[in-house]
Amino acid sequence: MLLEVNDLHVNYGAIKAVKGISFYVEKGEIVTLIGANGAGKTTTLRTITGLEHAASGTIHFKDKDITNIAPHRIVEMGITHVPEGRRIFTNLTVMENLKMAALLRKDPEGKKASYEEVFELFPRLKERRMQPSITLSGGEQQMLAVGRAIVTGGDLVVLDEPSMGLAPKIVDEIFEVIQRMNQEGKTILLNEQNAFMALSVANRAYVLETGNITIEGPAKDLLTDPRVKEAYLGS
Template sequence: MLLEVKDLHVSYGAIRALKGVSCGVKEGEIVALIGANGAGKTTTLRTISGLIRPISGDITYKGKSLIKMPPHQIVSQGISQVPEGRRVFTRMTVLENLEMGAYIRNDKANVKADIKKVFARFPRLEERKAQLAGTLSGGEQQMLAMGRALMSQPTVLLMDEPSMGLAPMLVQEIFSIIKEINQAGTTILLVEQNAHMALSIASRAYVLETGEVVLAGQASDLAKDPEVQKAYLGE
């Protein structure tokens, strides 16, 4: 496994958010974490990113533990997160947001080249590069959050609820872009409430319920599982 979560336990005060979660992502995969609100999906991503300290368990990346690393060091290792709710810097321009995504890099010339690559992938962002990020639509902010995360040149991209609050047409577009990013060589761990879309692009998936993994397997098999269909796919 390129990135592996082993028996992770996390608490918020008296609330046990994760109760022994184990999951992993192999190089080149898209792996989905699906489950209801409060299942522990976001907590898992935030713990991988170093934003939350677990009580016990381990997270390894290329065989090396991340548990004691601060978030900026985890980014410099090659793991970047697109946070839930986009979290763009609203009072900065589109271009400044992208530059912020490259804050750990010293290769200025390559940063410029990577900004061009982001604009090639998201032409709407180039049209609005001098615009304040807070004035963008929800879909454009999601594209900006993705572009900003790509600016740190991640090997693994953690994506938290990329379709949240978007119109159905835009959801299709965002998921197509996620597939393109993966095909271009970035491994993806995807947390998504829209289980149908997540399972349609993932190779494998884990189902979380109240802080525990209750099902795991090939995404195509889970999409056909009657329990998954009933609980998450509205079938």
């Protein structure tokens, strides 16, 4: 098992944001968390990658306990986080952003190959590689955020709301890239409010409601689950 979360609790002061959830991700899967705003999805991802502190419970990655260790160490171990809101370095060029993401890598040939992979997946980034990233459109900035995850390396990519604020055509492009990343060996843990898109590409899914997992199973089954359809698929 690549990632295992067991009885995870996360609090913000007196607010219990995550209330004892357990789930797992196998190598080679796309697993998605879906749910309304405030359900605890982003908090869960941020805790896995060390940006929030777990009150209790454990997180194991490749059978090693990574609960509450420093974010940079988690990156070194092979987990890459594409945060909500992109968080690119807008004062740097596209290429400088990619080079920053590759700083921890010790394999020059692998770095070079990963840049080419990003430019193959996102030709627009190649065209704009010397532009300040602040000049990119929202969709192009999201492409750059995903590109940085590819360049960072590692086995597990954690994606937080990759479609947020994007035009439908760009959303389709981003999800096509997510599938290609998975086909090329990346395991994906995805938090996505566009439940239909998320369930269409995922192997398995978990529904979070107010900090609890209420439904779980194969993504194709959740697509036809009446509870999920009524609450998240608009039918």
